[in-house]
Amino acid sequence: xxxxxxxxxxxxxxxxxxxxxxxxxxxxxxxxxxxxxxxxxxxxxxxxxxxxxxxxxxxxxxxxxxxxxxxxxxxxxxxxxxxxxxxxxxxxxxxxxxxxxxxxxxxxxxxxxxxxxxxxxxxxxxxxxxxxxxxxxxxxxxxxxxxxxxxxxxxxxxxxxxxxxxxxxxxxxxxxxxxxxxxxxxxxxxxxxxxxxxxxxxxxxxxxxxxxxxxxxxxxxxxxxxxxxxxxxxxxxxxxxxxxxxxxxxxxxxxxxxxxxxxxxxxxxxxxxxxxxxxxxxxxxxxxxxxxxxxxxxxxxxxxxxxxx
Amino acid sequence: xxxxxxxxxxxxxxxxxxxxxxxxxxxxxxxxxxxxxxxxxxxxxxxxxxxxxxxxxxxxxxxxxxxxxxxxxxxxxxxxxxxxxxxxxxxxxxxxxxxxxxxxxxxxxxxxxxxxxxxxxxxxxxxxxxxxxxxxxxxxxxxxxxxxxxxxxxxxxxxxxxxxxxxxxxxxxxxxxxxxxxxxxxxxxxxxxxxxxxxxxxxxxxxxxxxxxxxxxxxxxxxxxxxxxxxxxxxxxxxxxxxxxxxxxxxxxxxxxxxxxxxxxxxxxxxxxxxxxxxxxxxxxxxxxxxxxxxxxxxxxxxxxxxxxxxxxxxxxxxxx
Numbered sequence: 257x258x259x260x261x262x263x264x265x266x267x268x269x270x271x272x273x274x275x276x277x278x279x280x281x282x283x284x285x286x287x288x289x290x291x292x293x294x295x296x297x298x299x300x301x302x303x304x305x306x307x308x309x310x311x312x313x314x315x316x317x318x319x320x321x322x323x324x325x326x327x328x329x330x331x332x333x334x335x336x337x338x339x340x341x342x343x344x345x346x347x348x349x350x351x352x353x354x355x356x357x358x359x360x361x362x363x364x365x366x367x368x369x370x371x372x373x374x375x376x377x378x379x380x381x382x383x384x385x386x387x388x389x390x391x392x393x394x395x396x397x398x399x400x401x402x403x404x405x406x407x408x409x410x411x412x413x414x415x416x417x418x419x420x421x422x423x424x425x426x427x428x429x430x431x432x433x434x435x436x437x438x439x440x441x442x443x444x445x446x447x448x449x450x451x452x453x454x455x456x457x458x459x460x461x462x463x464x465x466x467x468x469x470x471x472x473x474x475x476x477x478x479x480x481x482x483x484x485x486x487x488x489x490x491x492x493x494x495x496x497x498x499x500x501x502x503x504x505x506x507x508x509x510x511x512x513x514x515x516x517x518x519x520x521x522x523x524x525x526x527x528x529x530x531x532x533x534x535x536x537x538x539x540x541x542x543x544x545x546x547x548x549x550x551x552x553x554x555x556x557x558x559x560x561x562x563x564x565x
Numbered sequence: 566x567x568x569x570x571x572x573x574x575x576x577x578x579x580x581x582x583x584x585x586x587x588x589x590x591x592x593x594x595x596x597x598x599x600x601x602x603x604x605x606x607x608x609x610x611x612x613x614x615x616x617x618x619x620x621x622x623x624x625x626x627x628x629x630x631x632x633x634x635x636x637x638x639x640x641x642x643x644x645x646x647x648x649x650x651x652x653x654x655x656x657x658x659x660x661x662x663x664x665x666x667x668x669x670x671x672x673x674x675x676x677x678x679x680x681x682x683x684x685x686x687x688x689x690x691x692x693x694x695x696x697x698x699x700x701x702x703x704x705x706x707x708x709x710x711x712x713x714x715x716x717x718x719x720x721x722x723x724x725x726x727x728x729x730x731x732x733x734x735x736x737x738x739x740x741x742x743x744x745x746x747x748x749x750x751x752x753x754x755x756x757x758x759x760x761x762x763x764x765x766x767x768x769x770x771x772x773x774x775x776x777x778x779x780x781x782x783x784x785x786x787x788x789x790x791x792x793x794x795x796x797x798x799x800x801x802x803x804x805x806x807x808x809x810x811x812x813x814x815x816x817x818x819x820x821x822x823x824x825x826x827x828x829x830x831x832x833x834x835x836x837x838x839x840x841x842x843x844x845x846x847x848x849x850x851x852x853x854x855x856x857x858x859x860x861x862x863x864x865x866x867x868x869x870x871x872x873x874x875x876x877x878x879x880x881x882x883x884x885x886x
Contacts, residue, residue: 279705279709281711286702287721287761290694295759296724359601359605377610387839387840388839394843395615403632437608441609498731499730504821505844519729519730519731
């Protein structure tokens, strides 16, 4: 209770006459309409389309086909390849980005001077327009004049320049490298922020008790960072699985489907082959995965909020 | 953290102490740390360096094998091509030639400045839309209790995960139904919807910390809630508001999927425009690099401003430092 509670202004008396629901829900409504119409409605729409044979050529004549699209996904060797690629992307891309990012964040916090300038520079790959980042890597991985070929020749791994982007055996890897380059800085920054948030007094106390650096890391740093690391981990998974631009710019998912991931396949099915129904069924798989990830994201999020409040 | 306040060089000494460690194990550790740092810096920075160097090379030098690490003859031909072709596409050739006495000729036909202009238009509009709607909503969400508040916040958080590739097909249909295909309005609305939840989370974090005593003081001075919001809260929230705007702006600036599927021709924004350039036959990489640098400038300016807010912004405040 403060003095101000007694000083009810005429404005407030006027406001009192406005029903509670109006006061609360009217300001929220515009955001809800925007998000509802442009994000939630399309999701619902995709669910419906995934049970039809809709194409962009006859959107109005679409017929209900039940689970046919899903059966096709199940049966198609191409899609199996795509799903495997997506799995490799998420598994390799995320884990390498996390390791590099963690070490980088730790170095920035612990070992390097000018932390704030250095972390701004490290962040550039993440904020650069995606197409720009992907273009640089496409150029660097080029088969005829690419600098990466030159590096590999100099280091003695290969004898002469090889085609990487156009070769189905290798084509999945260049975009993953590019994506690691883009995501590792992000994880580094999350690590740095979490490390900065740990109070030095914990370490002082641990040193007094004779804890070795490794014990300090294992028993203080890691437990203190666990929720932040979990959020970072989930973000890596989410960004990797929804990534479109890195692959599309560098290889367009080709040759064949050798470097296609799920988002690339959805785009190709819908906007190259016009198979809206089939593409929607593929989107459902992406939804399912993202739904699981976001569920855990929200759960961890609540934990963080609870812990720090 | 407490030591920093007493002794300004404490942090620096703490950071650097490893450098003066001269035990045998110390040297091993020093070498390992030095090597790791060098490798990481190479991985992160080399592509950026390569973009800058490439933009300063002549077209012949780019095709050279092995590639040169520094431009042998420094040339601004990439930037020239980009700017001249924009002048040509924009129809200003006559004006520029007569005013500046330059000869405008370009071998490419992509209006990069036009793309930048389109992107600025879309990104600023989307940023403002998200900022205004998001801030109003977040204020109420932070200050009032109501049914479904937690569900609403979770829904908004979840909706941050989905946009982009997962909904490009139905979004295309929706935009067609609304008769907004190939308009900037469509992108503004979608980007607004993609970033508004994020603004809500970020600003809610700010309002949650906002002291009640200031609100009480403004009530004493007979401000209406709307006046309090406009004249007391908004000025104090300036930094958070700017950060939110920049986040929304950057998302719109970088987004490829919707720009690629919903726009065509001279409506194109930077990402799809650059894409046609990169995927064309016989890509002139010095021109691509020059264009890339030009379109990255707003991003770098934005980064300098929001660096402090970056982590909060990215995770809606989920990571606390």
